[in-house]
Amino acid sequence: MKIIAGLGNPGAEYAKTKHNVGFMFIDALADKLGIREADWKDKFDAKVADTRIGTEKVVLVKPQTYMNDSGRSLGPILNWYKLAPEDLIVVHDDMDIPAGTIRIRKKGSAGGHNGIKSILAHVGDEHFARVRIGIGRPLPGWTVVKHVLAGFTEEDQPKIKEAIAYLIPAVECIVTDDVDMAMNKFNPKKKKKAKKTEKERASAADTASDAVKETGKAEQHEPETK
Template sequence: MKIIAGLGNPGSEYAATKHNVGFMLVDALADKLGIDNWQDKFDAKVAQGFLGTEKILLVKPLTYMNESGRAIGPLMNFYKLEPEDLIVVHDDMDIPAGMVRIRKKGSAGGHNGIKSVLAHLGDEHFARVRIGIGRPLPGWTVVNHVLAPFTDEDKPKIREAIDYLLPAVECIVKDDVDMAMNKYNPKKQKKKKAVEAVAETQEGGTENAAE
């Protein structure tokens, strides 16, 4: 069994804010898989279903972001799961809006929700699916930024990121996080494009020299 936990804040006033992209992805995955058996359990909204033959538990903590681990930790204990059975989806200010990164483990990187999960699990070996929300505007505090809705410019980028990550999360569950990182992390595509760009430049230079 795998737990797929999206981080965010409960309540309609937070639903469309940047801090709630974890909730957004979990909701999108539930819609795609036809999972609608939500119930309250261990300070979280939880719903069970299957991805292929793998049983999954979708989780949206109701503890508010900074106490996310207070919901996830007891759920992990109740189902007797290891950290490697957990996938956490969350926002990341260090990535431009709409960009994505999948990680196998690591520190909290300043994210209070991940800090809480780490504190309750006592182990960093769980997958993170990170959705970029960009840095605060000049004069904005971090709190202002993460609790504000996305701009009209960024909304389609976030929708595309979530659509892009749905099969990535499925890949983590059905295969493993390493395969998902190799397949869905965009850095390798960038390197490939950079190599292609250099090759095109070199070809252009050769043609120009010939002319």
């Protein structure tokens, strides 16, 4: 059994803000799994819906405690279901990566995110999966609060939509396989520097050799100075 929690702030005024991409993801996943509005229950200071991914039972959660107190909801949920931190998957926004970029992590610190900081405080363990959706850095002169509580630009809206669609199978992979498999399969790959071909290496070596020879000739003909 897994808990899949998206972080955000309750209320219509926050629904389309950057801080609520976790809620947006949960809503998209719920729609894909056929969860209806009537299936959501109010429990543990959260909106909760039971469903399945493959043969695995999962509980979708949208904490209603406001972002900075997310752990007050998720801690009791884990205790109620007698689950370990490893059974928790948290989807949240991340300012440290560009808008629409994704990262999946197996564990880690809060990294300055107050929602994750609250979960760490209430769960007491860093070993839970984090699914991060980039929202980019604040504009010049903007505070962090203004940035995260603002909506996405027209340019970024399709990027976020694509990121959420891309992450649905990634989170399903965490549930049906494990987080290592999902990280390997869905995390963006680092670009490797192209290796030089044997021909290019030989050409570079010849060039260096010629340069040494020319330098030697120049030194032989250089006039002596007193």
